Structure formats: structure tokens, C-alpha cells
Amino acid sequence: MSQATDERSLCLVIFDLDRFKRVISQYGSDQSHALLQACLLRVRQSLANIMVHDDSHSSAKGKAIPAAIPVPILGQLSDKEFAVLLPGDVDKSINLQKVEAILRQISVPIKIAERSVYLSASAGVAMAPKDADQAGDLLSAAHSAVRMAKRIAGNSVVFCTPQLAANEARTMETENRLREAIAGNELEMYFQPQASVRTGDVVGVEALVRWHHPDLGLMSPESFIAIAEEAGITAELGCWAIQSAIAEICRMERHGLPPLQLSVNVSADMFTGLSGRDLVAHVRQALVREGMAPQRLTLEITERSIIDENGNGPQVIDALKALGVKLALDDFGTGYSSLSYLKALPIDELKIDKTFIMGNAKEDRAFLRAIIMMAKTLNMSVLAEGVETRDQLVRLYEEGCDLYQGYLCSPPVPAHALADVIKTRFPGTSNPQADCNRIMIKKGHSR
Template sequence: MNEKISKLHVDELFTQLKDAVIMMVDDEPLLMELLQAFLEEEGYKNFIAVEDSRKAMEILDTKRPDILLLDLNMPHVDGFDILEAVRKLKMMQKIPVIVLTSSSDGATKLKALELGATDFLSKPVDSSELALRLRNTLMVKAYQDQLTYYDALTHLPNRQLFLDRLEWSLKKTRRDHERMALLNIGLDKFKQVNDSLGPRTGDEILTEVSMRLIESVRESDLVSRLGIDDLWRQLARLGGDEFSILLPQVAQDDSAAFVAERIQHALAQPFVVDGEEIYISASIGIALYPNDGTESDVLMQNAGAATAYAKQQGVNSYAFYSKEINELSKKRLSIEAALRRAVENNEFVLHYQPKIDLHAGKVTGCEALIRWNSPEMGMVPPFEFISIAEESGLIVPIGTWVIEEACRQQVDWRQQGIGDLMVAVNVAGPQFKMANLQHVIESAINDSGIDPRYLRLEITEGMMMGGEDSLIKKLNDIKALGPSFSIDDFGTGYSSLSYLKRFPIDELKIDRSFIIDVPGVRDDAAIVKAIIAMAQSLELSVVAEGVEELSQLEFLKSLHCDVIQGFYFSKPLPAEDFAAFVLAGGELDALHKS
């Protein structure tokens, strides 16, 4: 694969030497004809000849050549002035300039060098010397461009080169009164795959993604539909799992949608790494010029906002930017800023949902669930801020506080005479990946004085993907401190019997999506029955969450499910209300109903 990637990008993505656009500015048209004739014999084929030096800068800006052959002594505007103007413009600073000069004095050459000349070619021009200097200069440019403007992993253009192309395309689009589209492509849940399977697998997937993106936008029907022969050259990797593609000359919105759909189709087939099939999808945001912005930074921002919106709608979707999306984007930024203040001001509280042991007929524990008591927004439920906390990295300090507070509260209940109750705490993916998680848990245990046997840590199946040996060691090291582990949302991820046998897990929590329609929906009922039977055979306790109806409770009791959690018994409660619920024995009444 790597050899294929290298050959493809060296031969096609990097400007091939013979395909270089060579611009010549000289007031001697006969000389330029001779130079072009010789270079055509050498295999070069793209030339721009400018006899009137007054037009040089306009043509440079429009055509963007790969190299400039520049005469110094010309009427109207001499080569020194052109060279100085070129080097002052950010978008032209890297264009190599070979100066054509009949002057041999050192002062002339020194001045040209000071103004940014790359090389010199003496008049009358020696054809062999011209071929060598041109080849060497283009080779150096290609090497420097590769280091500066191309992503080292995928060999796609990087953010810097893409922004440069975007600026240039915007100028051309304005001048020609055309429309264009910008697509921002974000891979869905790639971080989860990268964290679970490791960076090597992540890199292989990103490399293959780049290949598929290239092929998807090079296919003949797509190119012919948009009328752009080198559309695939407008593709870039902006960083991480984020890609972008620029679509110039887009007259209709459906052309951008067509490209988005083709990209999603290209990514639909499984990625095979080390014999394992991995599925990756993409959420795509689309911003249109001039409707959604006339400047590059605005278009980039709006395309990114549309991608974020598409991700919220579910995986493998695309969305056009709109004012409503802009408002949502601003709201997310506002929530992130408020979250940072909330961490500093300790604005979070925990509510506790009772967990009823069906065998003992009483509350034996609870799940600690975070709430945000915002001064501006009131009590904010977790679904409105957890995803933002994870994306911003704030989930790590928030998760640390949750563990510490849950341990402290468990001890407080014990001191109130309620007894030792098992308190379960969700551990988010980024928090679980922390190198110091063991230290965080140990400190929480020591500072609170909790008996660690009554602390249960809930992790998801996705966290168990990849690097089994290191994960098993991490789990065992934490278990040595006393806590136990539960797999949350079981049945929705990637677990297998081999995982359950090898990992030091104590409990399975059946995801509420399987509980909602039991016992009426046969498939869900069969899944729940199978999970409970499997857990019992592995000597794991099993929790059913999301129980809301008597029929669900009776069905689970008939299968000898161990623990029930859900609104049928109680919603999550503040600490004081939870204590009152336990002391009042309300759960026994609920059980007697069944």
C-alpha cells in the first residue's frame, strides 16, 4: 500500500517536472520562442510568454506558474521591480525565479539576490545550461513543496497549501463571477478507533481514506459532471481526521451534494487492517460561495460548523451550512466557555438512580449521574454538555470530580446509617485513556475513606478494543485497589466472549435500547435472554437499565436478572432524596406490584 501511495503522489500529486507551468517575461519575443522550442524538445509543455512587463503581475496572479524566467532589463517595468513585487506577496513568495541577464557585474547579481532571485541564466542563453538549471530548480522546489505543503502521512496537500489554493480560487471566482463550494469532511468516531486499536492502525486507515477520497473525486462521471479535469488536486488533509475539498465552478447546489454522496459511498466499504474489518463513515459540511461567506476564513468556519451539525444528526450524513447551524455553532461555543467556568466554579452536582437487587428485594446501590447546575441555564442534563466536554477535553477534570464526589457521598450515606451501598461511576473514554487514572482513583479512595469494594467503575465496550494486554494490566492494577468493573451499554459495541473471559469484569449492564420493547419484540427479548444467560454462565452479575413498565420487570424477573434500574422505580435523585428513598423502602412497594 505504501509503495502505491508514494508512486501515486510522486507521479501525480506533486507537480511533475515536465508538467510544470513555465512563465517567461522578456521584451524579446524571439528569445522566448527559442527558449520554448528548446524546452518543448526536452518534454516541457506548459508555457506562458509575456512580452509586455506591465502585464506580468496580473498574469502571475491569474495563472500561478510553477517557475518564472525573468529578464532584468525591460522597458516600462524592469525585472527588479517585478521581482520585488513578487516577493512581497505571500502567495508568490515561494515561486522560484531564474533571472535572465546579459550583465556580468557583481552589483546586478547581488541586487537580484537581495530581492529574492533563485538563480541566474546568462544571455545569450545556453540551451544545455538552461535545461540543467530549470530541472534542478524544479526538483528543489518539488522537494521543498513536499516538506512544506504536503501531509507526511497521506501525501495530500496540507492546511497551509489548501488555504493558499482557497485564497487563489476565491480571487478567481470573484473575478469571473462564479460560484464554488467548500466541503469539510470529518471521519465519524475515528478517535474511538484510534484510541482503541492504536495509532498504527489509525494511520493505516487515514492513508486508505486518502486513497479512496482521491479515487472518488477522480472518477470520470464526477469530473465530467462538474467540468473540472483536476478536481482531485483540490483535496487536502487539514489535520487529524479532517479533510477538505474545494469545488470551483459549482453552478448548482446538487453538484456539491453529489460529491458528498460519492465520498460517503467510497468510504462505505470496510477497511481491512491485520485481517480485521473496520467500518468508517464521514460527516460532511458544505459551505457555498458567495451565499455562506466571501472570505476564506468565514467559508472554512462555516463548512466546519456544518460538519459538526451533520455529526449531531447521526453518522454518515452531510449538511449545507445555514444560519440555524451558525446559531447552533455559536451556542456550542458558548456552552464550552460556560463549561470551563463551571469546572473552575464547581457548578456540578450528582444525582443518583437507585439500583434494586431483585434477589434481595431492596436497594443495594446506585449509579452516579452528573448534572450541571448552571447559574445562567439552570439544571442542565448531561446529553446537552457531555459531548462538548469530551470534544474540548474538559471531560477529564469533570470525570475526576465525579469519582471523588461519588466516593465522598457513599461514605456520607454510611455515616448516616443507611449502610454500605454500591456506587457506580461512568468513566469516559478520554478519562479511561489517562495514564494517571489509577492514581486518580487511589486518591479518591484515600481522601474519602470509602471501602473500595463499594466503588464500581462503568466502562463501555468500545474502550476494550485493541491493545488487550495493556488494557488487562490497567484494569487489574485498578482492581488491586479494590473497585470492580462493569461494562455499560452492553450489546451495542464490539465485545465478544473472548473479551469477557480475559478481562477482569464483574458486571454487564444491558443497554436500555434492548429493554424498551421487551417482552413484546421477539428479537429484543431473545437478545436480553441470551445476555443474561451468558452473564450467568460466566458468573457475572447483570443489570437491566431503562426499566419503565411492569411487563418489563416481570419478564426480567422470569429470567433471574440480578439488578434493575429505571424509572419504574425511580428517576435519578439528589443525594438527600436518594437517602430518603432508601430509608422509606419505596422500592419494596414497587416490587410487590409485580
């Protein structure tokens, strides 16, 4: 490969079927395998058409440039990935046309069990010798490109560039270190208090993962959750968080911390396929191991976890409720916000995203009031996130919100500091919420 010239270049394309795990979850492994084989047959037909076009194009130009390989090569890499090795062209647009022709064939619906299934794929392209002159390096370059294509959107094409390859190398290094961090106890649980809007008492905490990166220092979830999702280790990270949070809270209670409701985030990936059943089993084992009552654990789920026609979110939710844990719908209003799901599923708590409490216009107040009234009608408690000012707190009091969390209450703190925060920030009259309540009473708004 290292002897290739521009006239004898190779074009390696990796295709990664978008959201194919959902297809497997819905149709099962046998039918999903049949889908993949039907898709590969389409690709072979498309490659045959490409070769016919290339032959006619060369004849029209009056000469045939010898290709680095005589015919395209198609190979399956995994249950949702396959690679195509094509004779390359010095004109990037021609290579793009070939890849897009294959993507169009993949997007044509396939009949399975009397149903039309629509597939799409992300494609990553690497050229030899421009991007790499060794087979392994070329494969890595194409993988870097397809991962970027999946980040951008489905059914898209990305060509490898030196900058992309360098960024991907850093991402892979971070991914490997994150795997080691989960196993090597480099992760730490922080806790953010949740307080009653009416009394100011701290009644619960939300557990939040922090990573002590060897080079970058303390990292918040926003810095590494996307990497965990792409690496397929969000379930592993989530299980670690559930076990660690329960163990840490129970340990602190043995040293005098008052009993608090514990909230832990659960990713949507933990609700799909077999991992959903694994989630229920893991939660049960963690509770039994530490002796915590299931009712004291609240799992925060997102709308994506339950509004997924190819997943099994509702079934997992029912199993968790049967176990006795509570469920909170996180970031309400920022996703699908299906009221039918909200009515049908046994959600205990609605967490209002901070975007709905930041505005103070008449319309903002009306929307906030409507969310709280709807939750109350459905017998759900309401917790407002991201509360930073007293004005926001007063507004929540007036509208009947139950709980709040945010920097006005307390930022997330490590476990060893939680007890001191509760003692020093919330004793009697020094509680900022108690001051707020007195203001409300003076205004005649006592509840």
C-alpha cells in the first residue's frame, strides 16, 4: 500500500448503521441479521453499478487508469458496521458521489415480517496513501471519520483529515482513561442538596459523578458523558454511580448524617435491550448490599428513556416501581414532553429544567404555573433545578413548587463536606428559605 500513487489510490469507507441497536431490540437478533444481509446485498448491487459507471467513464476519456484494486471489496466488521474498499479517485467529489450512492441504497426501505424498515448509515472515508499508508492506520483513520459522522447526524459522510485524526486520538485516549477510572476508583460522587420550598429543610440530595483526571484535574459529567456514550460504557458508568452513591450515603448516615432521599441519574442506554433487566437487578443488589429501603432511592430518568418505540422503557419502569424505588422525570420540557406518557407511567416526581424558571415575563410565569398544576393533578411532586436567585425562589413559592436545588441552596459538594454544608447552611433562621417564607407570610401568601 505504501507504493500507491494518486492514480492508484485506495478509498476505504466504513459504514455504521444508525440506531441499529434499537432495531435489534425491536425485531430480535434473527430478523436483524436478515435485515443486515439484505442491506449488504443492496450495497453489493450499488458497487456493481459503480464499477459499470467507472468503466464507461474511463472509456469515454479514451484511456483506462489502472486501479489499485481490480474490483471493490466489501467486508462486514460487526453486527452494524461494514467496510468497502474502492479504487480511489484524485477528485474528492467523485469519491463522495460513490459513497452517497451507497447511502441512498441503504435508505431504501426493506420488508421484514410484512413491515417496512427504514435504515440509514453514517460513513467515514479515509484515503491511501494520503491519510495512511498502512492497513491498520487506514482502518483507524476511517473509524475516526465515521465516529465524527455519527456525532454530526445520521446518514452523513465525513472524510478523514489530519486534524480529525489528531482529535480522535485524544478522544480515544480519554475514553481509555475513563474505562480505567471506573475500574481504578478515580471517579468520585458529589452531592447537591435538595430543599423544601416551603420550609427550607434539606430533604434529599442528587448524586453527581466527578472524575479526577490525571492531567486535566476535576472534570464534570458534561466533559466526559458524551465520550462514555460513544464508547458504549454509559451503563457501566451508571451502575458504578448507583452503587457508589448508595454506599456513600449509607456510610455518612452511620456517622450521623440524617436520612435523606437519594437521587441518581440513569442514562437512556440503560433502559434498552437486555441492559434494562440488568439495571433492575443491579439496583436491587445495591439496595440489599447496603441495607437501604427502596423508597429512599429516586432514579432520575429522561424523556428519551421512556419515549422510544424501539426500546423497553415502560417495562423497565414498571419493574423498578415493583421493586419500590421512586422515579423522577428529569429536565421536563426540554425533550419530547409527551403528556400521554406522563399520564400513563408511574412517575413520582417532575424535575423542571432551569430554563423554565429563569424568565420573569407573564408568559414564563403562566408556563411554570401550568407545569406545576399539571404535575399536582397527576399526584407528582415538583422539583425545580438551577435555582440561583431569591426572586426565583419566591416565584416557585408563589406557584406551589415543592422542592428546589441549585447554587442558591448549595453547589454540588464532595461526600466529606456534605454534613458540614447541611449544618452550616441550613440551621434555623440562617436558612435562606426560612427568610423567604417570612417574606411570603408578611405579604399574605402563607400556605
